[in-house]
Amino acid sequence: MAPNLPSLLKQEWDVVVVGGGNAGFSAAISAAETLSQRGQKPRVLLVDKCPEAWAGGNSYFTAGAMRCVHNGLPDVLPLVNNVDEQLADKIDLDPYTTEDFLSDMQRVTEGRYDRHLGRTLVEDSNSTIKWLAGHGVRFQLSFNRQAYKIGDRFKFWGGMCLKTEDGGQGLVEDHKRAAGRVGVTVLYDTAAKGILTNCCTGAFEGLEVVNKDSSNGGIITTTVVRAKALILAAGGFEANPRMRAQYLGHGWDLSHVRGTPYNTGEVLEMAIRDLRAKQAGHWSGCHSVAWDADSPADTGNRETSNEYTKSGYPLGITINKRGERFFDEGSDIRNYTYAKFGKAILAQPGGVAFQLWDSQGIPWLRREEYRDEVVRKIHGDTIEELANKLEESEGLEDARRLVATVHEYNEAVLAHRQEHKDLQWDPSVKDGLSTQSSTKALQIAKSNWALPVNQGPFMAIKVCCGVTFTFGGLAIEPETAGVVSSSTGTAIPGVFCCGEMVGGLFYENYPGGSGLTSGATFGRRAGINAAALVKA
Incomplete structure (x- = not known):
């Protein structure tokens, strides 16, 4: 060099x-x-x-x-x-x-x-x-x-x-x-x-x-x-809070930066100013993911790097501070959904959410994203215990609503299983295991990989929006x-x-x-x- x-x-x-x-x-x-x-x-x-x-x-x-x-x-x-x-x-x-x-x-x-x-x-x-x-x-x-x-x-x-x-x-x-x-x-x-x-x-x-x-x-x-x-x-x-708020919209200056703090957009502005370069694309859009809420706000960490990503949401459910689900965790293969769910999280109260799993889903989480050394985990032997912990120390506003959400979700999962006993859970394909049946259907579906969340111990991770690139x-x-x-x-x-x-x-x-x-x-x-x- x-x-x-x-x-x-x-x-x-x-x-x-x-x-x-x-x-x-x-x-x-x-x-x-x-x-x-x-x-x-x-x-x-x-x-x-x-x-x-x-x-x-x-x-x-x-x-x-x-x-x-x-x-x-x-x-x-x-x-x-x-x-x-x-x-x-x-x-x-x-x-x-x-x-x-x-x-x-x-x-x-x-x-x-x-x-x-x-x-x-x-x-x-x-x-x-x-x-x-x-x-x-x-x-x-x-x-x-x-x-x-x-x-x-x-x-x-x-x-x-x-x-x-x-x-x-x-x-x-x-x-x-x-x-x-x-x-x-x-x-x-x-x-x-x-x-x-x-x-x-x-x-x-x-x-x-x-x-x-x-x-x-x-x-x-x-x-x-x-x-x-x-x-x-x-x-x-x-990595420019002003430009994020200007182009992506209200609240985007509060999202966490996943990568380098040096991508601040001045070369884009320079090209438009000095060259009269033509602008193109989705200026109010970006790649954003579920990101560790405990991560630094303004920069990625070069040692932890991509391990702050929390993309295990298809294996469980995601709940906002009000104790409610707000997106379909199984709408598609993770490769085609993870880059837009950060935006969904940012739109929730406080810009945070909780990913939840029971003992069936936990073993399938990737170690590099969920190992103890890089993420803070909240555990409970029952869903009630977990909800109370989230309410006491993590900002959950309604523990009882979270418990009711999980119970309603489980009822919908079991109703679908009764009608589709031939389907098998398979995380490598869209397996069709859903919450939507003729007897029970949730307002927000989980369209695939709908395992019941009913076998303790239970675990939650607090996540926010991590912006990757615009x-x-x-x-x-x-x-x-x-x-x-x-x-x-x-x-x-x-x-x-x-x-x-x-x-x-x-x-x-x-x-x-x-x-x-x-x-x-x-x-x-x-x-x-x-x-x-x-x-x-």
Whole structure:
């Protein structure tokens, strides 16, 4: 890695990338690789405003899941390092087709996604994963998050099977090593301040940056980086309470930040201000999850990282402070619901809720999210005891109402079982075990995995809304990842965009694992086309 010196910024560069997460590194690696393949020494600079100790942006805080089209187990086995021949014989993994992925995009975004962007993402997804693997990104089959062991078989579910080794932390380390191998220069403590363009053509000419030189007593300097192409990959505005309240709505300034505190949206505002970049996507929408209520409010924890996620809700029920259920915990496979339930929790009194399980559901909870070291658990031998504890110390307003809610839920579950004795509980598929029957139906259904909550001991976890990334961003050309001008409706010469800054892919919700795949897919395209511009 190059030294963090202002003098380095004054060199002539081919491509400058703003943002050092999965998308930014994918773009930088792609640009350097393309330039080298064309016989040019790559002069690719990646700048990030965070200190190196916070490298990786939001990508560091992910579980490293990547959704892609594949042809079943034979297609993905060559990519992974955690399956031997004996284990492979015990895996059930159906192909995930282009039509499957597009159908998931259509369903979870309610048909609002940009068709051209979506098809590009889907059709490139398999080759993008294999390209990352070719650059040393270590993949594994995600047994812990995407498979249940049913008998002696590992059954993968939800259309997704791959994750990076060591999650987001491993992904970022692999990206940094790959960037070093292809000759990318990385500078931290270097924040973008303004984008300079040619007054006649509108083409990119330079990036004004503010650099904190840690090697020289922390001297702060402002420099213009001259380059032929600019790639914007600086994330959304999820860590900016003002912008969250402004765009997402009332109360969103109180949500907890899941990831980096450095994604504060100023590069989005800069692109709109300096480039007149066209805005796109769902600006009042975001990815938000059930998150540990005891977590820090304004930043993710780099040690605990994604373990604050609490996605075991399909295995139990979720209750608000009034003692009432407020969403269908079994409406769909977790991959297609977890990114929108944070919003539902934030809308409840106090912006908190309680996840509840009995002794049947507790053993199925994933250890990395619910182990004793990372979450505070409230126990009770009876549901009445648990409700009283929640009322005494956790903010529950009506213990008796919670008990009544659980009893009513259990009655509905048992009534459905009486009518559908042939159905078997199976967390790897939508098993049809519901609360809705001809004799009893709840106002808010649980459509699948409706186990009765009646076998003590019982356990509750207090959760809040954790915001991951925002859906509003810039309009890009799907083929090139070029940023579209609001003035001309065409691509701005020399400016590209990828990652969370791209608008138009996700609305209200997203298929789990498609965020990282999108960042790498359009990052790769941005790098290729930025390098082509340099060559031209």
